[in-house]
Amino acid sequence: MESFDGSVLWFSLPYLWKGLQYSLFLTFTAMVGGIICGSFLAMARLSGIRIIERLASLYVNFFRSIPLILVIFWLYFLVPLLLQGMTKTEQPITIGPDQTALISFILFESAYYCEIIRAGIQSVPSGQRNAAKALGLNYLQQMRYVIMPQAFHTMLPVLLTQTIVLFQDTSLVYVISGTDFLGAASKIAQRDSRLVEMYTFVALVYFILCYLVSQGVKRLQHQPSFKV
Amino acid sequence: MTIIPILHLDSLSKYFPHSPRPAIDQLTLSLSSGDILSLLGPSGCGKTTLLRLVAGFDSPTTGSIHLDGRLVANPQRLTPPEYRNVGMVFQDYALFPHLNVIENIAFGLKNQKRQSLNSVQIKERIKDAIALVGLYGLEKRYPHQLSGGQQQRVALARALAPHPKLILMDEPLSNLDVQVRLRLREEIRHILKTSGISALFVTHDQEEALSMSDCIAVMHHGHLEQVGTPEEIYGSPASRFVAEFVSQANCFPTRRRGNLWETEIGVFPVLPHSIHPSAIEEGFMIIRQEDIRIQPDQQGKLRIHDCQFLGREHRYCLLSESGQEFHARSWTGERLAIGSLVKLSVAEERIQVFP
Numbered sequence: 109m110e111s112f113d114g115s116v117l118w119f120s121l122p123y124l125w126k127g128l129q130y131s132l133f134l135t136f137t138a139m140v141g142g143i144i145c146g147s148f149l150a151m152a153r154l155s156g157i158r159i160i161e162r163l164a165s166l167y168v169n170f171f172r173s174i175p176l177i178l179v180i181f182w183l184y185f186l187v188p189l190l191l192q193g194m195t196k197t198e199q200p201i202t203i204g205p206d207q208t209a210l211i212s213f214i215l216f217e218s219a220y221y222c223e224i225i226r227a228g229i230q231s232v233p234s235g236q237r238n239a240a241k242a243l244g245l246n247y248l249q250q251m252r253y254v255i256m257p258q259a260f261h262t263m264l265p266v267l268l269t270q271t272i273v274l275f276q277d278t279s280l281v282y283v284i285s286g287t288d289f290l291g292a293a294s295k296i297a298q299r300d301s302r303l304v305e306m307y308t309f310v311a312l313v314y315f316i317l318c319y320l321v322s323q324g325v326k327r328l329q330h331q332p333s334f335k336v
Numbered sequence: 337m338t339i340i341p342i343l344h345l346d347s348l349s350k351y352f353p354h355s356p357r358p359a360i361d362q363l364t365l366s367l368s369s370g371d372i373l374s375l376l377g378p379s380g381c382g383k384t385t386l387l388r389l390v391a392g393f394d395s396p397t398t399g400s401i402h403l404d405g406r407l408v409a410n411p412q413r414l415t416p417p418e419y420r421n422v423g424m425v426f427q428d429y430a431l432f433p434h435l436n437v438i439e440n441i442a443f444g445l446k447n448q449k450r451q452s453l454n455s456v457q458i459k460e461r462i463k464d465a466i467a468l469v470g471l472y473g474l475e476k477r478y479p480h481q482l483s484g485g486q487q488q489r490v491a492l493a494r495a496l497a498p499h500p501k502l503i504l505m506d507e508p509l510s511n512l513d514v515q516v517r518l519r520l521r522e523e524i525r526h527i528l529k530t531s532g533i534s535a536l537f538v539t540h541d542q543e544e545a546l547s548m549s550d551c552i553a554v555m556h557h558g559h560l561e562q563v564g565t566p567e568e569i570y571g572s573p574a575s576r577f578v579a580e581f582v583s584q585a586n587c588f589p590t591r592r593r594g595n596l597w598e599t600e601i602g603v604f605p606v607l608p609h610s611i612h613p614s615a616i617e618e619g620f621m622i623i624r625q626e627d628i629r630i631q632p633d634q635q636g637k638l639r640i641h642d643c644q645f646l647g648r649e650h651r652y653c654l655l656s657e658s659g660q661e662f663h664a665r666s667w668t669g670e671r672l673a674i675g676s677l678v679k680l681s682v683a684e685e686r687i688q689v690f691p
Binding site: 233238240242244246254 | 424495
């Protein structure tokens with residue numbers, strides 16, 4: 109094996125930085141989108157209206173039962189063909205890799221966020237909702253002013269942990285040639301035959317980022333929660 | 337002119353799934369505007385279920401509920417709790433832990449579009465509510481920084497601030513220690529009377545019911561045993577259950593012999609109107625603890641089994657010859673020795689007999 113050459117890292121830093129920015133962008137957007145969709149899914153699963161509950165749980169169980177990479181493939185390769193068949197056009201209607209990645213992550217992650225949020229909502233004592241009802245709040249107001257603020261406090265550590273997993277999963281965009289952090293490193297590694305340097309460096313950065321955030325989560329968990 | 341009661345329940349029943357016996361059984365009850373009505377009964381008698389029906393958290397199986405003349409519930413129609421405009425104080429207070437005292441109290445005001453209060457009026461209402469329950473200086477505290485009694489005051493202020501016509505209280509004092517409970521009893525009654533708000537008050541504590549209410553409804557196995565003023569309930573109970581539960585009276589099996597009634601602790605005359613119904617030949621004699629006087633007597637047939645000093649008087653636990661325990665509250669000066677023999681005299685005009 110050749111000797112370890114650090115200089116290749118130095119020259120490729122700007123490119124890697126762009127890749128990392130893309131990874132963080134994907135993580136952040138998918139997290140926001142996933143939490144918003146997940147909240148609605150969770151409310152649907154707890155709505156008490158049977159058909160809505162069924163549909164929401166079907167969605168959640170479906171996406172929790174298939175690999176993320178399959179969702180990405182489906183959206184990137186099969187959905188364009190489907191769209192073509194439906195609209196009877198000459199060419200497959202392609203969805204760009206960026207949009208594919210984003211849509212897949214939001215679809216997939218909202219199923220996981222939904223379960224976290226549902227558990228959080230259920231952790232709030234039912235007396236709280238009754239008290240809100242007795243004060244004249246409708247369902248959405250009860251959720252927004254009474255249930256969610258309390259549920260969010262208990263589920264914040266779990267949401268962040270899920271987001272760490274999501275950050276690691278963003279590296280899967282590499283399968284549709286997306287240039288995220290790993291993708292960028294991989295391209296340089298192939299071009300310059302510097303596999304050892306690039307993959308070691310990438311692993312180190314992933315480790316440091318995820319470790320720091322998980323330590324932050326740990327501190328959050330030790331914070332006193334609300335007491336009655 | 338007929339006065340519309342603030343709350344009217346008409347043949348209300350509630351069956352829960354998988355239970356053949358109704359939790360509420362054909363119950364009819366009215367509450368006049370401005371009155372405090374206590375639902376009194378042992379645990380499991382259905383009083384909390386009744387409160388939940390009035391609040392709107394459950395729907396009745398049969399019968400109807402009218403609030404201030406407006407139909408809010410029957411088996412076909414159910415007005416959800418958020419549209420009933422009824423205040424509620426919960427047993428565990430259910431304060432919002434993420435909000436401070438002011439925000440908790442303001443909660444019911446800001447979200448009631450019907451009332452359309454502006455921010456000045458809201459501040460005014462909050463100030464009034466805080467003054468009413470005496471929470472000055474604690475406005476910025478969070479629920480976990482307050483004592484149990486203070487939390488209960490916040491819960492009360494929160495329920496009162498939107499000026500509901502009726503307020504429901506589910507055993508609001510049962511989680512408090514005795515001194516706080518006694519003080520809050522008086523205060524809550526005073527606050528309700530000052531603000532003119534009617535109240536439905538659930539309790540299993542007969543003293544609480546007697547001291548706080550204008551009217552008491554005694555419940556047993558889902559139906560009403562008796563409705564009346566505290567004096568009526570205590571002085572002339574309608575059934576053996578009411579007598580035993582409300583005044584914790586002694587109960588002896590008894591049989592009529594001529595004009596006298598025979599029991600194992602003696603033979604007593606009973607006034608005709610104290611026999612319910614008057615034609616019975618045997619039943620149970622109810623004698624309240626404070627209607628029994630005891631005196632030391634070496635020839636007596638009753639033995640002192642135990643004695644508690646209550647401050648004003650002693651409460652003796654006595655054993656009859658057959659071994660039945662009963663109680664007497666008696667001012668005997670010196671404490672009589674446990675194991676000594678006594679004879680008793682009874683305020684005979686206050687004895688009652690039930691089947």
